Amino acid sequence: MLSTLVGHCICLAADRVAEMDLFILNKDVNALENQLVLLNNADRLEALVHLAWHLRQRDCQQALLLANEADLYCEKAGRIDLRARLLLVRAEIRLLFADFVLAEQWVHEAAGIFNELGDHEGSGDALWLIASVSNDRGQVSQAIAYLDMALLEYRLAGDALRVQIVQARQLLFSVFRDPVAAGQALQRTFPANEKYSAPLVAMVAPAQALAAILTNAPSLAIKCFLDAYYAALESGQVRSALLSANNIADSFDQLGDQETALEWTERGLSLARKTAWPASIGTCLLVVAGIMRKLGRYDEARACLQEALLLMAEMAGSRNYLLLLSAIGLLELDVGNNEAGLSAFTQLESLANAVPDLLVIAWRGQADALLHLGEAEKAREKALEALALAQAHDNTDMQIQSLRILAQIYAGYDLPAPEGLAASAACLHYLHEALRVASTIGGYTIPSDLFTQIASAYAACSDFPAAYQYSLAAADARTKSYSEVAAKRALAMQINHEVERAHAETEHHRQVAKAFKETSATLETLGMVGREITASLNIREVFSALHRHVHLLLEASSFVVYLIDDQAAALTMAFGLELGEPLPAIVIPKDHPTSNIARCARERQAVLIHLAADNQDTTLIPGAVDTQSLLYAPLIVCERLLGVMSIQTSQANAYGERELSIFLALCAYGAIALDNASAYAAAEASQNRADQALSELRQTQGELIQREKLASLGSLVAGVAHELNTPIGNSLLVASTLKDESRLFFQQVQLGAVKRSDLERYCKSAEESSDLLMRCLIKAADLIARFKQLAVDQTSDLRRSFDLRTECEDVVLMLNSRLRGAGHQLRLDVPEGLLMDSYPGAFGQVLSNLIINAIVHGLDGKEQGLILIEGRLQGDTHIVLIVQDNGKGISAEHLERVFEPFFTTRFGQGGSGLGLHISYNIVYSVLKGSIGVRSPLGEGARFEMILPLSVG
Structure with missing residues (x-):
């Protein structure tokens, strides 16, 4: 199975691989949720997967619902990368609910997909999760191996944050194996003075806290655990937050502040029960x-342990389950239930083979239970095993406890003496050894009960002076212990005070942030309202939008808008509703002495009025509804007064500074919208007139373009007529000669004077005449066929395959008479076999226009001019066609305008200025190519077209 997770398929990665962070902050999750609301159907897929992934610990139920919806789209979209990510979501949720079999199965299935895609990030995430499965099962060494492989995958993916998170988790594991080396590595990798992101703090801070505990720095440990707790909650690592809460409780407990410890256990347990993990x-x-x-x-402790035992039954072998068995054993020993204690420690021994510190606890606990059950020899064996293992792993605390239990065993029972010692001296030997080990621990306070135990041992040996000395040492240790307890309590109070102060500051910042968020939300809403209002160019729609949003944002039973009429010096009600009913239109003179509308317009300032409850002055309020609060504001744009907007309500003191600010913002948006709508209404008529003129212009342009096309076709017709004149004229001459010959021969036949030589001569003449006649007629037929094809091409715009040279020859043939008439030559340099899949009619029209343009403009006034048509391949997909003359060229001032419509240097002399414009449009829009022109001084004009062999 291990090879499945690390093997990589030698293939290209999928076109799209979903990339997402391992953990993100709560605000980013909120943003994802807001984004998802705006998406529909298949567009939701990636957002669904991202949100499900980041809710996997925050809200398991919601994550599964999103994953189920995403599955529907994944299959249709063929997104196996997203399917693999959803498998990881489901696997982690199964792990949280202690379903290791299904969790492991889905992780391996996801890992296989990621490996096939070459997705190192996804493979690393799968390895990260399988490490958690292994750890929960108690397979710590295998979990560490999986983390090593995850680190490699993340490095291959180039994800620096994931690499750091794995390194922090590795150091957290190593603290339990080698605390000193882990602390040093932690300081090197994550210096304490650096700032880290919340997802990383949730992993680094617990390791720093454990290192602080091992160096006897409880206040630093609690601070680190607190940082880890809040960072884990902020980044969606709820499971890590729970562990940090438990560690905070345990740290306060160690300082003797059980009250604060219980508060944190309540907090952690409450959060844990919400998750149901x-x-x-x-x-x-x-x-x-x-x-x-x-x-x-004890009864409350036993109830907690029994509930935990039931909940963690599926996790037998995990470290937490082993600690649970140890706690049960210690509790049973405390209440004197030694057999139950022995059973718990025996079960712990069977499950803790690969965990040395827990195995020492198991053997030491068994020794204690066996001693109280009177099985001293067995107790001695277990205590010696515990001592040996504790010494092998340099576990000083367990060494001291194992030595003391050995001393108790020898003090109460007559057992064989240890090697090199007398039986009577064994008790004191083990106690002094415990004292020696304790003295090697820096900062460790030797407990008073150890001195008391030594004093009792000396008294049992009748060495009362020594017993007295150790009794004094015990008294000193108790005094020192009381001082340390007091110091710890003071430290706990100080830490608790700092925590409460930090919590109060955090709460203050949260309230400030909440107020800021509400203000930001209001501003954002106003921004959206403003965009909607100002987007409309219809005055009635502007009024309706203002009315709707006023009622959404403010308390208003009456809403009125007055627009100013400068000529009449009055304000006319343009829109008014009260309780949804329209108000009668009112005209108020601008100089009205008592009207608040007129006053607001004159002063150009907002007017806010709060009436007393018994005020009956209804002249201030339109309609019959009693009003207590009135608000008026001018509608101003660029210092121009457009009118006044008013809202009124029967609610007393309804409008304060916040409401006034919102209303002024609405008035500003309304003024802009009304000004825009008025300008639009004024411009609409002008636009309609302009549109009509443009339509007429386009119609005229179309007619001119059609005439240009017909003129081009007319040129072809004239060319064909000229070309047909010779073969048809020759045919007529031959036919006439043959007719005369036939008539003479027939006369000779009638007279009976036909000789053999006459017959031979007639037959030979008829054969020659027929041959000549056929050649002339074939040539005429060929000309007609080529003209027919050219005419069809230029009038039907059909796409077909054609030979470029043949098409050029046909166009040139039709224009030969015009060339000869002008005394010019045309040279065609286009190789045969250049096949094009395009529009020959459009091509022919462009080439015809370019040749005619050269004759009319380029070679005007020049005798024996030359036009060169050159064609060649450009790459595998295009051809280049050049039409160049040796005429007078195009001046620099005209060169950039030759393709503009109606531009001609022969205006009024028969030039329409549309020929090159039409050619330009055909090349770009029909032939999908490009055309350009150059005219070096003294070298004529050179038109160059680049056309695709297939228009596609």
Whole structure:
């Protein structure tokens, strides 16, 4: 299975691979949710997958609903990369609910897809998740191996943040194996003075906290756990947040502040129960039970442990489950239930083979239980095993506990003496060894009960002076312990005070942010309202939009808009509604002495009026509804007064500074919209007139273009007529000669004077005449056929395959008479076999226009001019066709305008100025090519076309 996760298929990656962060902040999740609301159907797919992925710990139920919807689109879109991501979502949720089998199956299936796609990011995420599965199963070494492979995948993907997150998690694992080396590596990789993103802090801070605990820095540990807790919640790592909450509770417990510890356990347990994840709830219950046990509340502790045991039954072998068994064993020993304690520690031993520190706890616990059950020899064996393993792994705390239990065993029972010692000296030997080990621990306070135990051992040996000395040492240790407890309590109070102060500051910032967010939301809403209002160019629609949004944003039973008539010096009601009913139109003189509308217009300032409850002055309010609050504001654009807008309501004191600001903003938008609508209405008539003129102009242009096309076709007809004149004239001459010969021969036949020589002569003449006649008629027929094809092409715009040289020859043939008449020559340099799949009629019209343009303009006034038509391939897909003359060329001032419509240098002399414009449009729009012109001084004009062999 391991090879499946790390193997990579040697193939190209899929066209699209979904890339997404491992964790994102809550605000980014909110943005994703807002984005999803705006998307429909298949457009929702990627947003669905991203949101499901980032809700996998925040809201498992919602994540699964989104994943189910995304599945429908994935199959249609063929997005196997997104399907693999959804498998990871489902796998992690199954893991959170302790379904390891299904979680592992789906992770491996997703990993196979990511490997086939060559998606290193996805493969790394699969390895990250399978490491969690292995860890929860208690397979710590395998989990570490998977993290090593995930690190490699993330490096191949070039994802720096994922690389750092994995490194932090690796260091967190290593703290339990080698605390000193892990602390040093942690400082090198993640210096404490650096700032890190929330997703990374959630992983780095717990490792820093554990390192602080091991270096006896509890305040720093709590601070780091707090940072980890809030960073984990902010980045959607709810499971990590729960672990940090438990560690905070445990840290306060170690400082003797059980009250604060219980507050944090309540917080963690409440969050865990909301998730319904059995492992997380069980871990929180384990922490609660530990504090309850220290407080002597054994029944409550047992209830917590029994519930945790049921919840974590599927996690047998995980570290948390092993710690749960240890807690059960210790509780049973505390209440004197030694057999139950022995059973718990025996089960712990069977499951903790690969976890040295827990195996030491299991053997030490068994030794304690066996001692109280009177099985001293077995107890001694387990204590010695615990001592040996603790020494092998340099676990000083477990060494001290194992030595003390050995001392208890030898103090109460007559057992074989350890090697090199007398049995009577074994107890004191182990106690002094425990004292020696304790003295090697920096900053460790030797507990008073160890000195008391040594004093008792000396008293049992009748060495009362030594017993007295150690009794004094025990008293000193108790005094020192009380001082340390007091110091810890003071430290806990200080930390708790700092935490509460930080929480109060955070809450203050949250309230400020909330107020800012509400203000921002209002501004954003006003912006959207403004865009809607100013988007309309119809005055009635502007009024309706203003009325609708006024009622959405403000309290208003009456809404009125007056527009000013400068000529009449009055304000006329243009729109008015009260409780949804239209108000009668009113005209108010601008100099009205008591009208608030007139006053607002004159002063160009907002007017806000709050009437007393018993005020009956209804002249201030249109309609019959009692009004307590009135608000008026001018409609001004660029210092121009357009009118006044007013709202009124029966609610007392309804309008304050916020409402006034909103109303002024609406008035500003309304003024702009009304001004735009008026300008549009004024411009619409002018636009209609302009449109009519443009339509007439386009019609005239179309007629001229059609005439130009017919003129071009007329030129072809004239050319064909001239070309047909010779073969048909020769045919007539031959036919006439043959007719005369036949008549003479027939006369000779009638007279009976036909000789053999006459017959031979007639037959020979008839044969020659017929041969000549056939050649002339074939040539005429060929000319007619070519003209017919050319005419069809230029009038039908059909697409077909044609030979470029043949098409050029046909056009040149039809224009030969015009060339000869002007005394010019044309040379065609186009190779045979250049086949094109295009529009020959359009091509012929362009070539014809260019040749005629050269004759009329370029070679005007020149004798024996030359036109060169040159064609060649350009690459595999295009041809270049050049039409060049050796005439007078085109001046620089005219060169850029030759393709403009109606531009000609022979205006009034028969030139329409449309020939080259038509050619330009045909080349670009029909033939899908390009055309340009150059005219070097003294070298004539050179038109160059680049055309595709197939128009596609």
